[in-house]
Amino acid sequence: MKQKYTPFTVEDAEKIAKKGETVVGKGMVKTEGFDKTVAFMMSLMGQLYEVAQTHERFRMELFYDAEALNTNYCFFAPIDKGESDGRKQEYPAH
Numbered sequence: 001m002k003q004k005y006t007p008f009t010v011e012d013a014e015k016i017a018k019k020g021e022t023v024v025g026k027g028m029v030k031t032e033g034f035d036k037t038v039a040f041m042m043s044l045m046g047q048l049y050e051v052a053q054t055h056e057r058f059r060m061e062l063f064y065d066a067e068a069l070n071t072n073y074c075f076f077a078p079i080d081k082g083e084s085d086g087r088k089q090e091y092p093a094h
Contacts, residue, residue: 008028010023010026013026047073054077058076059075060075
């Protein structure tokens with residue numbers, strides 16, 4: 001017998017909050033594919049952390065292809081002025 005899933009309401013989440021906590025967000029994820037999502041996020045966040053620790057400025061691009069069921073991502077860092085190969089580097093200062 002298949003169980004019916006009912007998403008949590010804010011009230012449901014508030015009932016399981018511990019003393020001194022308040023609900024600041026909630027969501028739901030289908031379990032199908034969840035393990036793959038966790039593996040993807042672990043890989044992405046690990047590389048994002050390493051790049052952020054190594055470079056003061058960088059750019060990341062994410063390429064999502066729903067048809068092929070693939071997502072690629074790349075990180076780009078500006079080339080030092082002494083090593084420029086002529087490619088234009090555009091990293092706006094924020």
